[in-house]
Amino acid sequence: MMKGSMVAVVTPMHADGSIDYECYAQLIDWHCEQGTDAIIAVGTTGESATLDFAEHEQVIRFCVKQVNGRVPLIAGTGANATSEAVHLTKQAKLAGADACLLVTPYYNKPTQEGLFRHYQVIAEAVDIPQILYNVPGRTAVDMLPATVARLTKISNIIGIKEASGNMDRMRELIALDPDHFAVYSGDDGIAMESMLAGGAGVISVTANIAPAEMHAMAEACFANNRAQAEQINHRLAALHKDLFVEANPIPVKWALHEMGKIDSGIRLPLTWLSENQNERVRAALKQAGVV
Secondary structure (H helix, E strand, C coil): CCCEEEEECCCCECCCCCECHHHHHHHHHHHHHHCCCEEEECCCCCCHHHCCHHHHHHHHHHHHHHHCCCCCEEEECCCCCHHHHHHHHHHHHHHCCCEEEEECCCCCCCCHHHHHHHHHHHHHHCCCCEEEEECHHHHCCCCCHHHHHHHCCCCCEEEEEECCCCHHHHHHHHCCCCCCCEEEECCHHHHHHHHHCCCCEEEECHHHCCHHHHHHHHHHHHCCCHHHHHHHHHHHHHHHHHCCCCCCCHHHHHHHHHCCCCCCCCCCCCCCCCHHHHHHHHHHHHHHCCC
């Protein structure tokens, strides 16, 4: 089972919006050196919605090659059409990804039965470990625990990234407790409590900025050392909140640029962080001790 601090890594871009592969390689190496436990490519934070199919597949191939087995590489392959999700998931398997992360189909608002069948079809079509991804704030659909419980019976569905930000929901999912199924927090603000409650880790935005600290916090949680986990989490608390002052990944890309890690590229309809938010995010970086 994959566990720990798993970074939903940004897709570095040049100022003109083209993908900056040299910078991407440096970011991946940095995460491996800093103790990040797994890397998720082309998820929400990786601007999957602004990459075309060819770019999406190319980024996955690049990341698999650059990671080179040092940590698990999880490919974001969700889509709002089941056929598209199957295609991307097949391509990720061919590229050598260790697992896939599949967001609930967005915009078309399927029923719970539709969600079940969507994931069932993908799991049966592609023999690769698959992680469900529930983020109702972005997709306008909420996959309920009863539906998740049905999906846990499919052997290659191995976990869920739950990004509702609801700790009661996290406890309900953790209580399902099938042997092969992991529950990951998709919300940095409740990640510590989720792991202390038995969650397997966090798929994190904050880990883009503070990978060593997020890894250390996860390790403290798994050792049931609440005091140490709280001490680390306190330093990161402003990042957990202020990396969302505008839509993700706007603030985290600005923060990485401020740290000298990436260029200032982002794709429309996303825009660069508003100037009146700069100092707030900068203060969070200082509190975390990363600048």
